[in-house]
Structures are given as C-alpha cells and as structure tokens.
Amino acid sequence: MAGRSDSGSSEKKSSEATNDVPTFSAENLQSNMKIIYYSRTFMSIIGGVVAGILGFTGLTGFIFYFLVMAITSVGLIAKAKFSVNSYFDSWNRILLDGFMGGLMSFVLFWTFAYDIVHIF
Amino acid sequence: MAEDLVLDTAIRDWVLIPLSVVMVLIGVLRYFVSKLMRSSQTPDVKIVKEGQVIVRARNLRAGANFIPPKSFRSRRVYFSNEENGLLHVPKGQAQNAQAAMFSDPNMAMDMMKKNLSMIIPQTLTFAWVNFFFSGFVAAKIPFPLTQRFRSMLQNGIDLSSVDVSYVSSRSWYFLNLFGLRGLFSLILGEENAMDDTQRMMQMGGFGFDPTKSLSAEKDSLDIVQHEWALPKFEHRAEAVLRKLVS
Numbered sequence: 072m073a074g075r076s077d078s079g080s081s082e083k084k085s086s087e088a089t090n091d092v093p094t095f096s097a098e099n100l101q102s103n104m105k106i107i108y109y110s111r112t113f114m115s116i117i118g119g120v121v122a123g124i125l126g127f128t129g130l131t132g133f134i135f136y137f138l139v140m141a142i143t144s145v146g147l148i149a150k151a152k153f154s155v156n157s158y159f160d161s162w163n164r165i166l167l168d169g170f171m172g173g174l175m176s177f178v179l180f181w182t183f184a185y186d187i188v189h190i191f
Numbered sequence: 192m193a194e195d196l197v198l199d200t201a202i203r204d205w206v207l208i209p210l211s212v213v214m215v216l217i218g219v220l221r222y223f224v225s226k227l228m229r230s231s232q233t234p235d236v237k238i239v240k241e242g243q244v245i246v247r248a249r250n251l252r253a254g255a256n257f258i259p260p261k262s263f264r265s266r267r268v269y270f271s272n273e274e275n276g277l278l279h280v281p282k283g284q285a286q287n288a289q290a291a292m293f294s295d296p297n298m299a300m301d302m303m304k305k306n307l308s309m310i311i312p313q314t315l316t317f318a319w320v321n322f323f324f325s326g327f328v329a330a331k332i333p334f335p336l337t338q339r340f341r342s343m344l345q346n347g348i349d350l351s352s353v354d355v356s357y358v359s360s361r362s363w364y365f366l367n368l369f370g371l372r373g374l375f376s377l378i379l380g381e382e383n384a385m386d387d388t389q390r391m392m393q394m395g396g397f398g399f400d401p402t403k404s405l406s407a408e409k410d411s412l413d414i415v416q417h418e419w420a421l422p423k424f425e426h427r428a429e430a431v432l433r434k435l436v437s
Contacts, residue, residue, distance in 0.1 A: 108376075109376075112377055130334070172373065175370045176371075178366075179371065182330055182333060182366070185331075186207060190198055191200045191202070191203045
C-alpha cells in the first residue's frame, strides 16, 4: 500500500554499479523523495488511527509505529524493484527520511482514535 | 492508573471532535485565503536574469563531465572570467542592489501579508477555543509522561492531582496545531508544506543578496575538477551491446 504512489515521474536514472560517474537527475531524485515523504506521512496517519482503535498504550504504540515504518520501507524498496541505488543516492533515504516527521502525526491520530474509542 | 477519570461522552461529542474538525477546516480555509491573497508581482528583470545565469552555471557544473575539456574550459571562461564573465560582479554594484532591495515596499508588504495570514487565524482560533472550551479534560494520551509535561498538556487546568497523561482542551488545540501539518500536506498537496518552509526562508533571508549567490556560484565553478566521462561511456555501451548480442 505504501509504495502505490511511487510511480509516474520517477523515471529510472541511468546509473549502474559499473558506472563510476554518478549520474542523477536532480528533479527525479527530488520527486522520489517527495513520494517517500508522502507515503510516510500517509502511513503514519493510518498507523496512528489503527493503533488507537486497537487500543495500544505506552511502549506498544511506539513499537507499532516502528513496525509500520519498517513495513513502509519494505514496501518502498519493493516498489523500487529492490534496486534502490537506481532511484536514490543512498540507502538512508529510503530507510530513515521522514521518520521523525511522521511521529507527530502518528501521536496525534493515535491519541484521537484511542480517546474516541476507549476513553469515554 | 487507579485514579482513572470518567469522562462524559458529551465531552467527546461536543469538545474533542468539533475542536479537531474545526482545526482541520481552518487549516484548509487558511490555505485558500493565502492562495487568494498571494499577489503576483512582476519580477524584476535584473533579478530574473541573474537567477537564470545561476541556473545555467549550475547546469554546467552538473554536466561538466559530459563535454570535452576544451568546451568545458571555454564555457567556464564565459561564465567566470574577471572582465566580462556572466558571474563576475563589479565591485560597486553589490551595495546598490541590496539597498534597492531593502527600499522596495512591495516585498515588505508581501511578507507582512503572509505573516498576517498565518497569525490572524491562529489567534482567532485560540481565542475561540479559550472562550468555548476552556477547562475541559478533553483527551488522554495513551502513553505515560513525566511531570515536566504537565504545563504543556494541562494548560488551563490547575489541578496537580490529575494524572499527567490527561490533556486539557487548550493543550489539545496545541497538539492539533503541530500534528496536523502532516495531514495538510496530504490533503492540500505538497505546496502547503513547502509554503511554510519557504516562509521561514524568507524570514531568515530578508536581506537576501543576489550578488552573493552569483559569486558563490562562480567560486564553485572555478574549483570543478573536469574529467571527461564519455570515453568510458563508449566502453560501457560496447559492453552492454555485446551482452545483448551474445
């Protein structure tokens, strides 16, 4: 689900392992990054709602967040057909970027759903 | 927690949900209002020209390895020689441009408009929340926190015996304010998030000096190590074709 938006303008860059000159198209790279942020935000909101409805509290919820983010990473990598280096300039992009940004949204929607379902 | 509070469902229906919905709607409204108020100023010819020169120089730097050494050298001289290179800034001009920038009233006006479109809805919403919803325990965050967070999460409730993870309505407003940014970037497109960062940039760089970026670009163009890549590309193409044939 996470990687569904990773298409369209993300054309394949002509960079291969044998090529020592890094050839990246800056615009495509940026659009790929934007898609990563987009899917991470989306997943953190959805994950927050799910965690709230399931009634996770405390550490369980944060573990759930890490799990969701890991699933997102795997989804993105699968969408990149497991050749990350032809779409991004480093692994950190796909694994870590947008990780902290989604946390705030996750906490908000987690709290919201949890309160609506469980507190009252 | 033994001392669980029992919250009335009416609080959920009439405080928590309306507050969140209103925050989202106000965010959407603010987006469209600021879109309407954005004045399309005609850009200054000189500034556009300088920007384009910078873009061209940057392209040259990025694609330096794909042109022969001679072409690269001639292009570099075209951009950065000391007499009439495009990126070379005469000494006296630098100050002038900055002064003109500062005295331009349009720019200050534009910035003020942007800031106002940010501040006014926030103060209004805050006053509204204060007026209608002050003093409710509206929510409970599902994880424990230390006492330090009491002033942050229980703004408006002066009870020290309530567990810290209960959130007052006013603090729920603040949580919404920070946490909804992600949602806005989803429903309003990337522009919204971009706008915020751009606003920050503008605030920081009010005295932005185009000549400075010109000379910076010139410096980075001067230190480019040129190495023609195409001979190697021929080998690569040969290898690929061979693999196809065999």
